[in-house]
Amino acid sequence: MAQPLNWINFSFLQSPNPLCTGDPLNLVVVHSAVMNRDRRNFMRATYFSKEIQQRYGLSPLFVLGKSRVPESNDLVRKEADSFGDILQIDVEETYHNITHKTRAWISYLNQQCGSQVKYILKMDDDVMMDIHGLQILLDHYRRQKRLVLCRTFVDGVVVRNPKSKWYLSREEYPIDNLGLYCQGMAYVLSGDLLKRLNENLRKVQYLWMDDWYVTHGLLRAANAIFIDIGRHYVSINSERELDSATKGAFKKYRKFFGHFRPSEKYPLAERLRVWSRLEGSTDCY
Ligand SMILES: *[C@@H]1O[C@H](CO)[C@@H](O)[C@H](O)[C@H]1NC(C)=O
Numbered sequence: 472m473a474q475p476l477n478w479i480n481f482s483f484l485q486s487p488n489p490l491c492t493g494d495p496l497n498l499v500v501v502h503s504a505v506m507n508r509d510r511r512n513f514m515r516a517t518y519f520s521k522e523i524q525q526r527y528g529l530s531p532l533f534v535l536g537k538s539r540v541p542e543s544n545d546l547v548r549k550e551a552d553s554f555g556d557i558l559q560i561d562v563e564e565t566y567h568n569i570t571h572k573t574r575a576w577i578s579y580l581n582q583q584c585g586s587q588v589k590y591i592l593k594m595d596d597d598v599m600m601d602i603h604g605l606q607i608l609l610d611h612y613r614r615q616k617r618l619v620l621c622r623t624f625v626d627g628v629v630v631r632n633p634k635s636k637w638y639l640s641r642e643e644y645p646i647d648n649l650g651l652y653c654q655g656m657a658y659v660l661s662g663d664l665l666k667r668l669n670e671n672l673r674k675v676q677y678l679w680m681d682d683w684y685v686t687h688g689l690l691r692a693a694n695a696i697f698i699d700i701g702r703h704y705v706s707i708n709s710e711r712e713l714d715s716a717t718k719g720a721f722k723k724y725r726k727f728f729g730h731f732r733p734s735e736k737y738p739l740a741e742r743l744r745v746w747s748r749l750e751g752s753t754d755c756y
Pocket residue numbers: 478479480
């Protein structure tokens with residue numbers, strides 16, 4: 472079969488062990504980068520502590536690309552040996568290569584765990600999470616098939632300015648509208664969708680916008696049911712936005728996911744401080 476545009480073949484440098492042993496099997500796929508070891512350790516100690524893993528049947532999986540620095544990849548190998556929760560591909564880590572990480576975990580999980588998977592939560596390694604709140608919601612939808620829970624974007628406009636970070640050429644993406652898709656910082660897919668995502672890997676054109684690629688491109692013809700839980704998200708790019716997120720209507724909803732940018736301004740300690748301030752300002756505890 473002809474391969475989609477920009478297809479590259481990659482191999483796995485590290486793979487998780489054990490995987491697919493949880494019962495129920497709820498996978499948390501975290502897009503991370505070689506250099507972000509501190510973020511992974513923070514997540515291992517908090518969201519993915521042994522206690523929480525057991526309580527909710529969670530199995531974390533960190534998906535990494537390859538560093539140009541051989542010593543850094545050696546450190547990843549040691550980390551993978553210690554924790555068994557890393558999937559690393561031999562693709563250089565750049566912004567436009569993130570979608571290859573997506574291709575990697577979809578094909579890997581489909582092959583290794585297949586239909587055992589109850590749900591997949593995909594998140595980035597700098598996202599703050601209320602894992603307990605999220606579990607309440609997931610429990611509510613546990614029988615729902617073809618489920619996508621996320622902050623939805625509807626009819627997103629395609630950026631045609633070549634200077635923009637989000638620029639898409641007509642060759643990459645011919646139409647002027649992105650349709651319905653999920654913000655990539657965190658989304659949940661029911662496990663039954665994994666098979667369909669995997670089938671579509673070889674049919675759908677590669678697009679470096681990995682959130683669109685998965686939640687629109689690969690879900691083509693999947694009849695997925697999108698539930699917008701955007702009210703439970705907070706994405707902050709400035710202090711001013713933070714202020715408004717702690718006031719008015721925003722306060723009514725428990726926040727499951729928080730994202731604070733730019734990352735230089737929000738090292739872990741700062742993210743923790745802001746996140747607890749947000750949690751403290753929510754009415755519904
Ligand atoms: C990828 O691998 C397949 C199967 O081995 C091969 O047919 C194809 O040409 C390769 N594609 C690229 C871009 O290397």
